[in-house]
Amino acid sequence: LSFCINEPTAENKAPRGTCSKAVDGVHCDENVVVGEPGQLELTRLDGVEEGYVTSLDIEPGRSLQLKTLSMKPLVFEIVDFLTTSESDHFIALANNIGLQTSKTHSDRANKNSFTLFDQDGNRRLSLDEMKLTIENSFDVYLDHEDIRKMYTDLDMDQDHDNEITPDEIQKTSPADMGEYLQKKMIQYPEKKSRFSEQVWLRPDFSTDEVFQHVQLRVQKLTKLPETLIKRSHVQVVKYGLKGHYNAHLDSTPLNTKVPCCTxxxxxxxxxxxxxxxxxxxxxSDVEEGGETAFPVAGNITLDEEVLRSSGNINLFRSCHKANFKVPPKKGKAVIWYNHFINPKTDWLGEVDRFTWHGGCPVVKGEKWIANFWIRVMDTKEETEKGF
Ligand SMILES: O=C(O)CCC(=O)C(=O)O
Ligand SMILES: [Fe+2]
Structure with missing residues (x-):
């Protein structure tokens, strides 16, 4: 059994799908994943211990060193996973399609409501509590000075005591605050949770030779089924000066009510x-900054509420506090598992919450990355059906 990607046809410029090599030729199908039922397996590399290095003979004449960077969460790196020309090729592909401003939750946030974060329950919002309110409701990361300026601009804190009482909050419409923050974000995009430009390289790109080589290498490294590799989404991201991405999870906790996206x-x-x-x-290399940070790596316990109020999600400000950081280097791959494997189903298990991570601000130069995301459906059967 082998896989290929459909050749573009006149009617459909970039169809995608898998093909099976049969006795009478190659059969391709857009949506059907070819393969024996039950053959899909999730794999997980063994990290052994922090600092452990294994040599992988993935291609003739080229051995790659897989190094365990962290056990909790399990993170590996391979320096020189991509050659310089492969990295440049991804950048050229991205530039050819054209990058667009990365959208954040703040661009989509419901601007007509907010949830007040009155942590001490005293029915007034301190500057810190307002900061958390804005972060959680609008996905905008302000400091105290910005908040004071907002109070003045919107005449919110009538008695100027840096505290917002129920009375004062009543007089402020969430829509006005949302609109105000939206305007600020145009002026200060670095205060958004994500400040970058991006472009998706859809699975159709698998007709690209460099892309195919890289997919094959990823498959040899991860030992995951080809189906999953071929259906991966690849996103190229460019960060300029101050570009960053606050800490987040790349996947979503299990939820029987909401299915995985197709x-x-x-x-x-x-x-x-x-x-x-x-x-x-x-x-790319980055002259200064741009590390990938894992703020809670190695912690014994993790309380997301505590993480949110610690300010450590805001990597634009708190990168120096992150437990572990991977410095960028052109061609390097950083690899981690967003989920565990459920031993009962042999399939997607719970999210590994220690994988909270993000990109530190670029201090000098620019940073280019490509995210290669291995997508799955909730069950093996659904994944086999195609997604
Ligand atoms: O830029 C980085 O180092 C991290 C990027 C990231 O986490 C993402 O794009 O999901
Ligand atoms: Fe991420």
């Missing part, structure tokens, strides 16, 4: 992004 449902909503693994490539 290629079609992902644009419609009411589905979860299910990414078993992330393979992140640095496509």
């Amino acid at each position: 290629e079609t449902t992902r644009w419609k909503g009411n589905c979860r992004i299910c990414r078993y693994m992330t393979i992140l490539f640095y496509l």
Whole structure:
């Protein structure tokens, strides 16, 4: 059994799908994943211990060193996973299609409501509590000075005591605050949770030779079924000065009520992004900054509420506090598992919450990465059917 990608046809410029080599030729199908039922397996590399290095003979004459960077979460790196020309090729592909400003939750946030974060329950919001309110409701990361300026601009804090009382909040419409923040974000995009430009390289790109080589290498490294490799989404991201991405999870906790997204449902909503693994490539060197940070790696326990109020999600400000950071280097791959494997089903298990990560701000130069996301559906059967 072998896989290939359909050749573009006149009616459909870039169809995608898998093909099986049969006795009478190659059969291709857009949606059907060819393969024996039950043959899909999720794999997980063994990290052994922090600092452990294994040599992988993935291609003739080229051995790659797989190094365990962290056990909790399990993170590996391979320096020189991509050659310089492969990295450059991804950048050229991205430039040819054209990058667009990365959207964040703040661009989509419901601007007509907010949830007040009155942590001490005293019915007034301190500057810190307002900061958390804005972060959680609008996905905008302000400091105290910005908040004071907002109070003045919107005349919110009438008695100027840096505290917002129920009375004062009553007089402020969430829509006004949302609109105000939206305007600020145009002026100060670095205060958004994500400040970058991006482009998707859809599975259709598998007709690209460099892309195919890289897919094959990823498959040899991960030992995952070809189906999953071929259906991966690849996103190229460019960060300029101050570009960053605050800490987040690349996948979503299990939820029986909301299914994993398929290629079609992902644009419609009411589905979860299910990414078993992330393979992140640095496509460029960065003169200064731009590390990939894991703020809670190695912690004994993890309370997301505590993480949110610690300010450590805001990597634009708190990268120095992250437990572990991977410095960018052109061609390097960083690899981690967003989910565990459920031993009962042998399939997608719970999210590994220690994989909270993000990109530190670029201090000098620019940073290019490619995210290679291994997508799956909730069950093996659904994944086999095609997604
Ligand atoms: O830029 C980085 O180092 C991290 C990027 C990231 O986490 C993402 O794009 O999901
Ligand atoms: Fe990420």
